[in-house]
Amino acid sequence: MNKQIRKYSPILFLPVFLAFLIVFLIPFFLGIYLSFTEFTTVSDAVFVGFKNYLSVFTNSGDFLNSLWFTVRFAVISVLSINIFAFALALILTRNIRGRNIYRTVFFMPNLIGGIVLGYIWQLIINGVLYNYGYSILSNPDFGFLGLVILMNWQMIGYMMIIYIAGLQNVPHEQIEAAKVDGASNTRILFKITIPAVMPSITICLFLTLTNAFKLFDQNLALTAGAPARQTEMLALNIYNTFYGRVGAEGIGQAKAVIFSLLVAVIALLQLYLTRRKEYEN
Amino acid sequence: MEKRRPFINIILTVILIALSAVFIAPVFIVLLNSFKSKFSISQTPFVLPNNDTFVAFQNYITGINDTGFLxxxxxxxxxxxxxxxVIVIFTSMAAWYIVRSGGRFAKLTYYLFVFSMIVPFQMVMFTMSKLANSLGLDTPLGLVFIYLGFGAGLSVFMFVGFVKSIPLSIEEAATIDGCNPMQIFYHVVFPILKPTTVTVAILNTMWIWNDYLLPYLVIGTDYKTLPIAVQYLKGGYGSVDMGAMMAVLVLSILPVVVFYLFAQKYIxxxxxxxxxxG
Incomplete structure (x- = not known):
């Protein structure tokens, strides 16, 4: 049977492999190579060793600023999204009338694209700030807060759906037994419910964390990094390095390599830590 | 069964209704402003349209014309x-091939597919768009090929997970009946994969419909997709026509919401x- 299947590899396997090779594998390894060169088009690359990587940190502080902004954004939005989403999931797994309607409403923003989301919230935040004589561009804190609110609005419903699916698998008998034994609600939450939904927590943390770090469209539409690149997150910073001025492509590619490593390390670390928690229980 | 506790449930219902209002409000405010004249939007977005500011569908006409919305x-x-x-058809076949062929090369590429899910787009955006341009993939059809490559990671991963759970005996029975691998896949395996197919289709639709940077880098504004058209309104002029912007935002959200209301159970x-x- 295996041999039979392998005869059909040109139809079964080759199309996907070819597309993957051309749009991901080759660009990925070419990207690593180019991060050690100076280039404006791919063909004129000159090897320069670690020069680009040094430039990332010494040329100007923009990359470190973006890194710090992104880290702060990720920590705050990951925490707030998951707490709100989990709380909503707890409420919506209770016996409440019309819970499907609420579920539908809360999930809706997740279907709207990042660019559109950015302009929606720009209108609202500017409308509020106008009463005090400001706009979202007057202070980087406004942009920061705007991005956190936007991200919460977009992702709470998505994570809520995942938590609801997890909560529906919590063994009911255990909770009943604990109640009979006189355990308090908080104790049941921390000793039974949360350990039982640990797999959902792993996934939700993974999705919110990687989405927060990779955020681009929302950032571009809401503030585009203004004022003075102070609300520029990592993805936008790399984009601006590549396409903002000619001659910095090598530095842009070096930033992209650092960014990829960072995202991979954080994602794998988080998966390792929360998976370990899953097995402990 | 949990017994109903009316008092707590009433409080929770009030909270849920208030939160629903908060979730719907932003879209509703954009809708209101899409009927106001462009100078009365930025500063007073929370004021209802009145005799002076109501412009009916003027913004929609401007927005549709300026962006080439249709x-x-x-x-x-x-x-x-x-x-x-294309993603559903080819990644499901590839996943089946990876699981059933037993080849080492196929196994290795599987790990590369999984790896590609974590890598941020910025890592490959420059080299990928240059390569795509030089291969003539900077067309709408080329985009389909590019999406197959980028969609492969998640989709193959999800199909592989499901194929592993299908008992081999079903396929062996079909072999004995004289089916070749293509027939086995389309008559036996693909129908079983249906729940995963729906999930893969939904996740990829949500991503591709809203994707901005990839099509923008590959084909620019020659063939604008919706997100590019919205962003174009901002980039194309010195100052943004807020009226046209509101109208285009509403027009971009509307099809998504309509589709969602019909397919929400599946989504x-x-x-x-x-x-x-995952």
């Missing part, structure tokens, strides 16, 4: 539908199922 909608639909179809269960396997 063609953008068409291209978005074309690229999304075709890409999702929500698809997303939940996708997460469990």
């Amino acid at each position: 063609s953008a909608f068409g291209w978005s639909l074309f690229v999304t539908v075709l890409s999702v179809a 929500i269960s698809g997303v939940a199922a996708g997460a469990v396997k």
Whole structure:
């Protein structure tokens, strides 16, 4: 049977492999190579060793600023999204009338694209700030807060759906037994419910964390990094390095390599830590 | 069964209704402003349209004309539908091949597919768009091919998870009946994969329909998709026509919401199922 299947590899396997090779594998390894060169088009690359990587940190502080902004954004939005989403999931797994309607409403923003989301919230935040004589561009804190609110609005419903699916698998008998034994609600939450939904927590943390770090469209539409690149997150910073001025492509590619490593390390670390928690229980 | 506790449930219902209002309000405010004159939007977005500011569908006409909205909608639909179809067909076959062929090379590429899910787009955006341009992939059809490559990671991963759970004996029975691998896949395996197919289709639709940077870098504004058309309104002029912007935002949200209301059962269960396997 295996041999039979392998005869059909040109139809079964080759199309996907070819597309993957051309749009991901080759660009990925070419990207690593180019991060050690100076280039404006791919063909004129000159090897320069670690020069680009040094430039990332010494040329100007923009990359470190973006890194710090992104880290702060990720920590705050990951925490707030998951707490709100989990709380909503707890409420919506209770016996409440019309819970499907609420579920539908809360999930809706997740279907709207990042660019559109950015302009929606720009209108609202500017409308509020106008009463005090400001706009979202007057202070980087406004942009920061705007991005956190936007991200919460977009992702709470998505994570809520995942938590609801997890909560529906919590063994009911255990909770009943604990109640009979006189355990308090908080104790049941921390000793039974949360350990039982640990797999959902792993996934939700993974999705919110990687989405927060990779955020681009929302950032571009809401503030585009203004004022003075102070609300520029990592993805936008790399984009601006590549396409903002000619001659910095090598530095842009070096930033992209650092960014990829960072995202991979954080994602794998988080998966390792929360998976370990899953097995402990 | 949990017994109903009316008092707590009333409080929770009040909270839920208030929160629902908060979730719907932003879209509603954009809708209101899309009927106001462009100078009365930025500063007073929370004021209802009145005799002085109401402009009926003027913003919609401007917005549709300035962005080439109808063609953008068409291209978005074309690229999304075709890409999702191509992704579903080819990644399901590839996943089956990876699991059943037992080849070492196929195994290795599987790990590369999984790895590609974590890598941020910025890592490959420059080299990928240069390569795509030099290969002539900077067309709407080329985009379909590119989406197959980028969609492969998640889609192959999810199909592989499901194929592993299908008992081999079903396929062996079909072999004895004289089916060749293609027939086995399309008559036996693909129908069993249906729940995963729905999930894969939904996750990819949500991504491709809303994707901005990839199509922008690959084909720029020659064939605008919807997100590019919206962003173009901002980039194309010195100052933004807020009226046209509001109208275009409403027009971009409307098809998504309509589609969602019809398919929400599948979308929500698809997303939940996708997460469990992810």
